[in-house]
Every structure is written in C-alpha cells, then in structure tokens.
Amino acid sequence: MTLAVTLLGTGSPMPAPDRAGPATLISAGPESATGPDAEHYLVDAGRGVLMRLAASGLGAQNLTAVLITHLHSDHITDLNDVITTRWVMTFTETPLTIVGPVGTQQVVDHILASLDPDIEYRIAHHQDLDDRPPVQVIEVTEGVVELPGGQGGKVAITCGQTDHKPVEPSVGFRFDFEGVSVVAAGDTIPCAGLDTLCEGADALVHTVIRKDIIANIPMQRMQDTLDYHSSPEEAAQTAAKAGIHTLIYTHYVPAPPMGGTYDDWRELGAAHFDGSIELGDDLHRVEITSN
Numbered sequence: 001m002t003l004a005v006t007l008l009g010t011g012s013p014m015p016a017p018d019r020a021g022p023a024t025l026i027s028a029g030p031e032s033a034t035g036p037d038a039e040h041y042l043v044d045a046g047r048g049v050l051m052r053l054a055a056s057g058l059g060a061q062n063l064t065a066v067l068i069t070h071l072h073s074d075h076i077t078d079l080n081d082v083i084t085t086r087w088v089m090t091f092t093e094t095p096l097t098i099v100g101p102v103g104t105q106q107v108v109d110h111i112l113a114s115l116d117p118d119i120e121y122r123i124a125h126h127q128d129l130d131d132r133p134p135v136q137v138i139e140v141t142e143g144v145v146e147l148p149g150g151q152g153g154k155v156a157i158t159c160g161q162t163d164h165k166p167v168e169p170s171v172g173f174r175f176d177f178e179g180v181s182v183v184a185a186g187d188t189i190p191c192a193g194l195d196t197l198c199e200g201a202d203a204l205v206h207t208v209i210r211k212d213i214i215a216n217i218p219m220q221r222m223q224d225t226l227d228y229h230s231s232p233e234e235a236a237q238t239a240a241k242a243g244i245h246t247l248i249y250t251h252y253v254p255a256p257p258m259g260g261t262y263d264d265w266r267e268l269g270a271a272h273f274d275g276s277i278e279l280g281d282d283l284h285r286v287e288i289t290s291n
C-alpha cells in the first residue's frame with residue numbers, strides 16, 4: 001500500500017514555460033498507487049493541471065475528489081477545465097466532488113454559468129449528454145471531510161483553518177491512509193490551525209516563497225506577498241514542531257533556477273528541520289512512509 005504525493009504544478013501566479021500552476025495530487029492505493037484503482041485527490045487546480053495529470057498517466061475521470069485550499073485565482077484557474085473535461089471527455093457517471101472553503105459553491109456556480117453556452121452546445125450535439133455537468137460542492141471549515149457515499153472511503157480526510165489573510169477563509173487538508181498521513185497546507189503563514197492539522201503527520205506539502213529574495217525586489221506588488229505566505233524556513237519550523245519527517249516544498253517564488261538552486265532551498269529549510277526536504281520540477285513524486 002502506498003500514499004504518494006505528486007507535484008503536478010510547482011508554479012505560482014507568474015507564468016513559467018515549464019511549471020504548471022499550483023496543483024498537488026495525493027494518491028493512495030495498492031502497490032505504487034499509480035493506477036485507476038487507487039484513490040486520487042487533487043489539491044488545487046492551477047494552470048495546466050490536466051496536462052500534468054495526463055503526464056502522470058491519469059485523467060479527470062480518475063479523480064476521487066478535488067480539494068481547494070482557497071479561492072485565489074492561481075489555485076483555481078483550471079477548475080473549469082477539470083469540470084468540462086470530466087463531463088465531456090470521459091464516461092464516468094460519478095459527479096465531480098469539489099471540497100473547499102466557504103465561497104467555493106458561489107465560485108463553482110459562476111464557473112458553470114460562464115460555461116452556459118458551451119454546455120448548451122454539447123447537450124445539443126451529443127445525444128448521450130442530456131444534463132449539465134454533474135458537480136457537487138462541499139464547503140468545509142474544519143474537522144472530518146465526508147465525501148458522498150460511494151466516493152473515496154479508503155482515505156480519511158480532515159480539514160483545518162490556515163492563515164492567508166486577507167484571503168478568508170483558507171484551509172489545509174490532511175490525508176490519513178493505512179497509518180500514514182500527509183498534510184497539504186496550501187498558502188499560509190505559520191498558524192495554530194496548521195499546527196493542529198500537522199500533529200503526528202508523516203509529511204507536509206507546503207507552498208513557499210523566498211522572502212529573502214522578494215524583500216529585495218523594489219516592487220510593491222511583490223512586497224505585498226511577503227506577509228501572507230511562508231518562507232522555506234517558516235515551513236520547516238512548522239514541520240519540525242509537528243514531528244513531520246518529510247517536508248515537500250511547492251509553489252516556488254521566484255522559481256529555480258532564477259530563485260536559486262533546489263539545494264539552496266533545501267539548505268534554508270535544513271537549518272530548522274532534521275527530516276528530509278523534497279522539491280523539484282513538475283511531476284516530482286514522493287512516496288510517503290510511516291514515521
């Protein structure tokens with residue numbers, strides 16, 4: 001049995017030729033958890049997410065659920081693609097479940113409204129499509145996340161509040177499977193809600209920005225990002241406090257190589273954390289083992 005993390009998109013709002021937008025896949029199942037018989041949870045749906053999912057051998061039909069950490073545009077740009085592609089290009093009958101903070105239902109309703117013309121064209125043109133894309137939204141604040149019957153079941157999902165103010169609410173998710181657990185923090189500064197979610201977990205996927213570099217960029221728009229993200233050092237402190245053994249960085253700003261080498265990022269974290277630190281290009285995959 002395997003619980004694995006695949007960094008589908010390690011980018012940020014800044015378009016990059018080789019980094020998709022924020023998206024992380026959590027897979028759980030037999031052997032290496034790569035096949036359709038595993039449960040696959042998509043955390044955030046940034047730019048290019050389905051291209052990266054295809055590169056990992058999966059498609060929209062394989063997603064057990066989509067979990068959104070917050071409603072910043074870079075984390076949801078391709079949610080419309082996931083919704084439409086699952087509806088039109090696959091034959092799954094299971095509704096797409098989207099879990100997210102309060103406000104997610106409204107955003108999904110607006111995405112669907114923007115797709116109205118497309119939805120009409122496809123229903124008119126394909127006889128077997130007789131209804132709108134089946135999507136159900138579950139808004140969460142904290143605690144156990146219950147998926148509808150028949151969906152998931154092998155992985156226990158818990159949600160906790162994070163701190164990405166003024167983006168409110170924002171949440172992180174914890175996935176427990178066969179005695180192994182991983183937390184996806186999303187964008188947040190260190191906070192009690194994340195500490196609680198991480199307690200006793202094995203791995204933490206944390207978005208990070210190099211504050212030491214950004215602080216020296218004389219542009220207010222960049223400076224504004226400093227107070228609501230974590231640096232690699234801060235993410236490492238959160239991981240160390242919780243007894244995590246594998247820390248996985250994603251959402252690199254500024255991204256390597258411009259923002260330094262991967263070893264530079266690892267060194268910043270290693271000053272605060274004894275465990276292993278993982279980061280890499282899109283599709284970097286880490287299999288999580290128990291403490």
Ligand SMILES: [Zn+2]
Nearest residue numbers: 070072164187
């Ligand atoms: Zn954000």
Ligand SMILES: [Zn+2]
Nearest residue numbers: 022072074187
């Ligand atoms: Zn972000």
